[in-house]
Amino acid sequence: MKTILTGIRANSVLTLGNYLGALLPMVRLSNKHSKDFNVNIFVPDLHSIISEIDGDLQKNIIRTLKNYLAAGLVVNENVHIYRQSFVPAHSELCWILNCVASMGEMGRMTQYKEKSEGKASANVGIFDYPVLMAADILLYSAEYVPLGEDQFQHIELTRNLAERFNNKFGEVFTVPVETAKQVEFMGVEKPIRVRDLVNPEKKMSKSTASENSKIMLDDAPEKAAKKIMSATTDSFGEVKFDFDTRPGISNLLFIKSLLTDTPLSEVVAEWEGETRYGELKKSVADDVSNALSSFQAKMAEISDEDVLELFKKGEIYANDVAGQKLLDVQKAVGLR
Numbered sequence: 455m456k457t458i459l460t461g462i463r464a465n466s467v468l469t470l471g472n473y474l475g476a477l478l479p480m481v482r483l484s485n486k487h488s489k490d491f492n493v494n495i496f497v498p499d500l501h502s503i504i505s506e507i508d509g510d511l512q513k514n515i516i517r518t519l520k521n522y523l524a525a526g527l528v529v530n531e532n533v534h535i536y537r538q539s540f541v542p543a544h545s546e547l548c549w550i551l552n553c554v555a556s557m558g559e560m561g562r563m564t565q566y567k568e569k570s571e572g573k574a575s576a577n578v579g580i581f582d583y584p585v586l587m588a589a590d591i592l593l594y595s596a597e598y599v600p601l602g603e604d605q606f607q608h609i610e611l612t613r614n615l616a617e618r619f620n621n622k623f624g625e626v627f628t629v630p631v632e633t634a635k636q637v638e639f640m641g642v643e644k645p646i647r648v649r650d651l652v653n654p655e656k657k658m659s660k661s662t663a664s665e666n667s668k669i670m671l672d673d674a675p676e677k678a679a680k681k682i683m684s685a686t687t688d689s690f691g692e693v694k695f696d697f698d699t700r701p702g703i704s705n706l707l708f709i710k711s712l713l714t715d716t717p718l719s720e721v722v723a724e725w726e727g728e729t730r731y732g733e734l735k736k737s738v739a740d741d742v743s744n745a746l747s748s749f750q751a752k753m754a755e756i757s758d759e760d761v762l763e764l765f766k767k768g769e770i771y772a773n774d775v776a777g778q779k780l781l782d783v784q785k786a787v788g789l790r
């Protein structure tokens with residue numbers, strides 16, 4: 455059985471952008487394929503510590519997994535849930551792959567350049583985490599790794615490292631499919647990018663200081679509705695979908711389409727030409743508030759023990775699969 459692998463860092467409470475752009479698409483993908491694929495959903499806690507943690511890491515890890523469940527993840531015998539740091543093979547394979555990767559190719563990673571920019575001294579983890587990511591993927595022979603566009607370069611790196619290793623030491627790794635095919639598999643026309651509510655030229659991000667710019671998944675539903683009501687629009691006075699000239703209104707239509715799982719074309723056809731922006735805002739505010747109410751109610755129903763139980767079961771599976779692959783690698787290299 456082929457494997458799909460995905461994870462989301464547990465550094466803080468997530469935004470509506472994370473929910474619509476990462477969490478919900480992964481949950482839908484898993485629910486669609488988990489009869490015929492292994493679906494590995496892991497919390498990359500070792501990746502979390504390359505940057506600041508907002509709050510308590512242990513609590514964040516448990517909350518992140520609850521987020522998947524509250525977003526509708528169906529867990530069956532093919533869905534494996536685990537914490538990266540509970541599977542030591544990730545760190546061990548990372549070291550071996552460090553000896554296959556070159557300084558030059560690592561220095562070209564855009565994410566490294568962006569994350570270290572302006573820092574007097576960036577930590578080595580920020581430089582090296584794409585190799586750990588390659589280990590995360592290759593240990594489970596995952597062919598499909600649904601990720602945002604910002605991570606595509608790291609998938610290419612993983613493919614290169616796997617091929618280089620295979621050429622030198624023998625066919626040990628399954629090479630993940632190329633990024634164009636990853637996008638096809640995800641079934642999205644273009645990557646989802648939810649915009650900042652105050653400055654819709656930018657993406658919604660948890661690091662933006664302005665509270666009204668972003669909706670957090672733990673915002674009270676009424677508070678979130680108010681943020682939508684005060685979102686920046688434009689002075690055209692007529693609803694039209696065009697991210698270039700009317701990013702604010704287009705963002706609201708886009709959020710509506712994603713939250714209600716309605717094709718964008720249908721949402722646009724319903725609202726285009728409307729001259730009262732307040733009507734559209736009220737409708738989207740209701741969608742957001744309903745979605746948050748139901749999401750938060752589900753979050754409250756899931757106990758920490760339920761999550762820990764899933765982790766424990768998943769970690770037995772993960773250590774088994776990853777341990778076997780690590781042994782193959784160690785033998786190929788001559789360490790065993």
Ligand code: AMP
Pocket residue numbers: 462463471472474475476601602603604646647648649657658659
């Ligand atoms: P980050 O919070 O930037 O580490 O991103 C975690 C995941 O959420 C990645 O897959 C991002 O592509 C996705 N994501 C973050 N912000 C947004 C946004 N505003 N719209 C859509 N997806 C997002």
